[in-house]
Amino acid sequence: MNVDELVRDALREQAAGPMPLPSGFADRVLAVRRRRRNRTIAGAAAVTALAVGLSVPALSGGGEDVRPASEMNKSDIIAHPHQSPPRDMIAAGDTALAAFYVRENDKQSNGDVISKRVYGLLDQKTGKYRKTRWAFLDVAPGMRTAAVLEDELPARRIGLLDMITGKVDRWIPVEHGVAGVAFSSDGEKLVATTYSKNPDRNFADHPQNINGKDVPGPLPSRTGFSVVDVDSGKEDWHRAPYWKDETGWSANARDDFEFSHDDQYVYADIPMDPGREYYDLEGNKTGIPAAEKHVSWAEAGLSPDGKLVGGDFAGDGDEISSEIVDSRTGKRITTVPGQQLLAWADNKRLIAWGCDPERCNGKNEFRNQLLLITIGSDKVVQLSDFRKASDDYPGRWVPLFTERRS
Known part of the structure; x- marks a missing residue:
């Protein structure tokens, strides 16, 4: 393919899409680069950039290395x-x-209903959202790694997924079943919320009445949270059962922990003032940090x-x-x-x-x-x-x- 053909193909792709994306052109250049000499493709990339009014990052290095799409298009x-x-x-x-997700009800043979998440996760190789099979996930800052959990929850290991290859690089085993994960702002820690039952399953033998009809209901089973060091995989678990009022009522079954703004605490929402409950990373229940009052x-x-x-x-x-x-x-x-x-x-x-x-x-x-x-x-x-x-x-x-x- 000569330079003119490359430009025509690039323009044709631009016209077919809703709006131009530099990452798309970079992917084309990188794909061709593996079949051509660097000098030829560098010239083609420059001509393409001029033709469509976009900036294409400089090409360097070799092999199959691919820069994340989020870095290709800044x-x-x-x-x-x-x-x-x-x-x-x-x-x-x-x-x-x-990423994003939708919910899809999966009816079980025993009458239970699992509200499964269907995720679209950013594929950093293509810059597009790709449907995934994971039961739960969270994405680290920089969007190179996602923490993923397998079905059915609670899971006994946390996967660290490479968002370019789409493959799990490493599994972190956990002693307590996990149904929710969230990264710290520096990406070095995870807070993993632990449950004894699947918080996304509604149980036929624990019905709730909706509009005068009994349907399968939630069963709160949160046991606590683990602070997990991403590098070493070390897990520190702390007991923290789900909030209940004086009658024993709970609003729902899933109530995951997240890190505070400064990563010094974790918190979970509660359905009454002040709206959140906080714990330090040693598992001690605390008041609301001043910064988040x-x-x-x-x-x-x-x-x-x-x-x-x-x-x-x-x-x-x-x-x-x-x-x-x-x-x-x-x-x-x-x-x-x-x-x-x-x-x-x-x-x-x-x-x-x-x-x-x-x-x-x-x-x-x-x-x-x-x-x-x-x-x-x-x-x-x-x-x-x-x-x-x-x-x-x-x-x-x-x-x-x-x-x-x-």
Whole structure:
């Protein structure tokens, strides 16, 4: 294939897609590079970049090495407003959509129902989301590694998955069954939430009444959490049963732990004020850390610099907005045009569920898409199309974000 043919193919691929992606062109160049001399392909890559107005990273090294797609495309905003669920990588600022999932009910022969997660995980070789078989996963900062659990939960080992090869590099055995994992902000530790039963299974012999009908119900069985050193695999387990009120009632069966903003504590949500319970890494129950005193149930939490909190819904009437709070005082600073604040892109921008005012009237709370919102501005950037199901992902998808640093 000569240079002109390479350019024509690249342009044809660009026209077929919803919008240009530098990682796609880099993958083409890398694939051809394994069959051609470096000098020839370097010239082709340069011509292609000029033809389509994109920057292609310099080629270096040899063999089958592939740089992660998130490093090949370092654009500030990578949006696909015509994709839902997304097929190609979405990112904004320092944050990327590392994965998403939908739920699919799997009826068992004994009458139980397992609410399984069907994940789309970013394939760092192609920059696309690939359907996976894992029962649960979390993605480390940098998006090179995912911690994965096998079905059926609780699992007896944690896999460390290479997001370029799609293969598990190493398994970490655990003494207590694990059904949830979350990385620390430095990627060096995992908090693994332990259960005696599958928290995603509803049991026929433990029914709950919904709309006057008995259906299989949840059975809380959380036993505690383990702090796992990723490098050594060392596991320190601590007892921490699920929260119950004075009558013994629990809201649901799954209640996983996550690390605090500074990684010094772990926390889990509870269905009453103050909304979270915290433990130190030695397993001692503590009060709320001062830095997180005003963090709400909103997923965004503290801004990267710890000064602001992405707060709760604050809309009135037809208005869709959420509040931004001063982390020191708890006072509202402003509101932003988002329905549900999900993650910080940087200290001034957030990713949220919402609806661009130019595309809808805001009256349907279930018609939402991923938006990039800037504090102090009413302008939004559409990152995805409106949330809906597809043949591969039969349900409303739930995003999982992580830091996309190299």
